[in-house]
Amino acid sequence: MEFLNFLNQEPWRFILSFGVVLFLTLNLAAILVMGERKVAGYIQLRYGPNRVGPRGLLQPLADIIKLFTKENISPGKADLWIFLGAPIAMFIPVAAVWLVVPFAPGAVVADLNVAILFFVAVTSIGALGVIMAGYGSRSNFSLLGALRGAAQMISYEVPLILSLLGVVMLTGSLSLVDVVNAQGGGFWNWYFIVQFPMFIVFYISGLAETKRVPFDLPEGESEIVGGYMIEYSGMTWALIQAAEFAGMGLMAGITTTLFLGGWQPPLPFLDFGQFNWIWFGIKTALIMFTFQWIRWSLPRLRMDQLMDLGWKVLVPLTLVWLVITAGAMLVF
């Protein structure tokens, strides 16, 4: 395997690992769609898809084949470049943020020293994709959905960023690798214990940021029939869906990394060395499951309730907890 050593050199390593991450992100979206449908079925006393393959496990494959063969329709008066660019503008940021997430010790595509800043900056591009989709479709419902999406995503950025600051203060670093390393040695060292209110706020803002159900106003199936993605069909629609589900997976992954110790095992003797990505996977999958569980249990918030929750509850809570954290760091 000597001749493969060049893959460890810088441009090749990055290109290869970026390809792997992109592949994993797309697959994650397909698998999450499947998981979503299964969880929805089981919660509603149904089986969910169970015909394609063993226990319906090949359903995502069938879905992808169906979506690839569907015609791609765009409205006649649509702003075509913006219309077609929106799904890409939604998907690329999500895939890009996966680059800074550490999967296992040493297994991170780009160990940025400003990874948290990168995460915050790049996820806000997702709002741009939503606005592009709504504006480019030139449809009233799309525009309504896009406006709601923009309002929601921009106002929930604030508690999202503020809730990160506690972790940043405790770690003293913006690098996700440092954050994970600081949480080693058992689950009592994970930040969700000392930063519990921040964990809850981050989780709720993450739900809002990924437009998941109690905060799915931009989509609003029952009021504005799909919001900004009304006019999409076929593969463009699939890419929007992939971006949403990959964004949900990303938010679960970031929550795990920041508050649940990333790839750190819950107890010190369960350390599998390089195979610690199993712990990262288990924790992320659990968070994803709670996302789905919430989605199929809770009703949607009203727009004013959404804004109230964001600005009047979450932001003050994070500010107060920041002061408490700073005081505690000063004392101890």
Add this chain to the structure above:
Amino acid sequence: MPQLGQGILKGMSITLRNLFKNKITRQYPEYKRDLPDRTRGMLTVDMDRCIACLQCMRVCPDHCISIEQTKRDADGSGKPKPYAVGFVIDDSRCMYCSLCVEVCPVNCIYHTEEFEAQAYNRLELARQFGERPVDPTIDPRPPVKKKPKKAAAKGKADEKADGDAPKKAPAKAAGKSSEGDAA
């Protein structure tokens, strides 16, 4: 304050319990439930009993039954009677209203418990019962002629000539009824 979030927790606990409960879905092709006694499935005809009275064909609101009728001495009584040589039920049009079943004087048309009426072609759903196939695409009851209206529009000169006809008809009817009384 103690009630804060209680509703959310209650709902979430219900959904979590549902996650592990037995599912109530019946997997259809593997599991088929017993149908009720009066199920209206696909129609079938007992051609031995059919007297070709054409009542089912006339009453059908969807025009899905077509019958080709001839006179034939089928029972050997030496007297030719109406006989259905062709009988087709087009299930692609049938709406299972059961009017034909109600109207049949000899109970020869009835519902079965079969309901899986799927086909690749619409014409496959037309089921033939008679000796001779009948084209199911032909409407057994052609629409009422609209010629009288045209004639009226053309001119009122013919009115008097046509006016004789209604007068004759009651006379005929009266004659028939008197015959019936005599018999």
